Amino acid sequence: MSKIPLEDNFEDIIGKTLRGTGMTDGALEFLTGVPEETIAKLKDGELVEDALLKIASTLGLDAATLLERAKGSWAPEAVELDGLRQFNSPFEDMTVNSYLVWDASSKEAALFDTGADCSAALAAVDEMGLTLKTLFITHTHIDHIMDRERIAAHSPEVLTLVSALEPVASATRFQVGDAFSIGTLRVSTRLTRGHSPGGTTYVVHGLTRPVAVVGDAIFAQSMGGGVISFHDALATNRKEIFSLSDETVLCPGHGPMTTVGEEKAHNPFYPEYK
Numbered sequence: 363m364s365k366i367p368l369e370d371n372f373e374d375i376i377g378k379t380l381r382g383t384g385m386t387d388g389a390l391e392f393l394t395g396v397p398e399e400t401i402a403k404l405k406d407g408e409l410v411e412d413a414l415l416k417i418a419s420t421l422g423l424d425a426a427t428l429l430e431r432a433k434g435s436w437a438p439e440a441v442e443l444d445g446l447r448q449f450n451s452p453f454e455d456m457t458v459n460s461y462l463v464w465d466a467s468s469k470e471a472a473l474f475d476t477g478a479d480c481s482a483a484l485a486a487v488d489e490m491g492l493t494l495k496t497l498f499i500t501h502t503h504i505d506h507i508m509d510r511e512r513i514a515a516h517s518p519e520v521l522t523l524v525s526a527l528e529p530v531a532s533a534t535r536f537q538v539g540d541a542f543s544i545g546t547l548r549v550s551t552r553l554t555r556g557h558s559p560g561g562t563t564y565v566v567h568g569l570t571r572p573v574a575v576v577g578d579a580i581f582a583q584s585m586g587g588g589v590i591s592f593h594d595a596l597a598t599n600r601k602e603i604f605s606l607s608d609e610t611v612l613c614p615g616h617g618p619m620t621t622v623g624e625e626k627a628h629n630p631f632y633p634e635y636k
Contacts, residue, residue, distance in 0.1 A: 365440075366450055366457070369617035370584035372414070372432035373407040375630060378585070379421045380405075382592025393420050409433075424633035431583050436628055438582050438620035441611050445547075445569045447486060448619055453478040458505040461575055461613045463566055464492050465545025472496040472544045474564060474575040475615065476509035484516045493517075496544065499524040499533060500577025501558040506615060525553070527560025538562065552602040554579035556595020557586035563602055565610075572610040574622075576603060580612055582620040583628050596631065604632065 370378075380390070387398045387405075396413045403410055404417070409432050418425035430436050441448075447462045460477035464470065471492040473483055487494050494517040499507055507530060513520055523542065526535035536542075538553040538560075547568035554563045557578045566573040578586030579599055588595045603612070608623030626635035 366448075366618040368431070368437065368583055369456075369581040369614070370431075371407060372409070372428055373405055375423065375428060375431065375584055376404055376417075376421065378587050378592070379423060379631075382588040382595075383421070385421070390417055390420065418630070419633075422633070423630040424636050425630075427583070427628050427636065428630040430628065431630065436583065438618055438624050438628075441619040441621075443569060443571060443573070443611060446566075446573055446611070446613075447483075448613065449477055449480070449483045449486075451477040451479040451482075453505045453508075456616060459613070459615055459617075460506075462486055463544055463547065463569075463573065463575075464490070465547050465568070468545030469493055470495050470545035472498055472549075473513065474498045474613070475500055475506040475577070476513060478505055478508055480509045480512055484512065487516075494520055496520065496542065497522045498542075498549070498564050498575070499530065499562075500564070500575060500615060501525075501561045502528050502530045503558060503578070506577065525551075525560035525562045527553075527555070528558060528562075554595075554598045554602050556588050556591045556593075556598055559590055561586075561598075565606065572607060573613060574603060574606055574610050575613040576615075578615040579603060580620075580625060580629075581614045581617045582612075582625070583630070584617075585629070585631050586615070600632070604635070 387401045394416045400413045415425045449460045461474040522533040524533040542549040550565045552563040554561045564575045610622045
């Protein structure tokens with residue numbers, strides 16, 4: 363099992379859904395019969411199992427996997443894939459990920475997001491004799507781009523790429539659907555907006571398994587908050603991420619790596635796949 367803990371607890375999933383749908387505790391009580399006081403307990407992380415099971419379907423969540431998250435009985439299998447490495451750095455009261463992807467034949471490498479501290483990723487570049495050519499940005503929230511200066515100091519020629527829907531200074535903008543390369547590897551781009559305006563999922567083709575760097579679109583057994591649009595986040599994840607093959611490795615901005623198949627089976631936000 364992965365050593366990085368899951369990003370969200372069951373109360374986070376409930377809170378994201380309530381905020382995203384705009385449903386009040388009073389409305390949820392009316393629809394389910396679960397008292398507001400009990401709903402408040404659930405939102406505070408106190409497991410009241412029968413109440414949890416009652417509210418799940420009303421919130422559009424899968425009850426069995428929401429309970430699974432509440433009990434902490436599942437975690438994704440650890441991912442080991444040649445050409446891919448995850449780096450996890452502390453940021454305030456959480457941690458954030460960045461990913462190094464490289465082409466073994468050309469030794470060309472790319473970093474996806476910076477995390478709060480990309481020094482370990484840059485050390486890996488040097489240790490493996492790689493050339494860092496590109497920084498791909500999934501979205502421009504500060505925890506994902508805050509160490510850009512360190513990358514520029516290490517690799518002055520690095521090309522920073524970001525969706526034109528979410529521009530940031532000194533980065534080259536692209537249109538969703540544009541494709542790029544990392545040596546012989548191909549990188550396609552998909553819009554997974556909702557958590558941010560131009561949230562981008564990068565799908566890497568050419569390693570032994572497909573890899574999708576999803577930013578904060580999807581987490582293991584959860585998803586990013588619908589800061590821009592909860593409904594768009596759900597819809598674009600379904601269209602652009604769950605349409606990938608089950609073996610596709612998902613590289614989220616927070617928490618452990620997972621796969622499309624694992625999320626279909628264990629993510630409560632997507633009950634239709636159960």
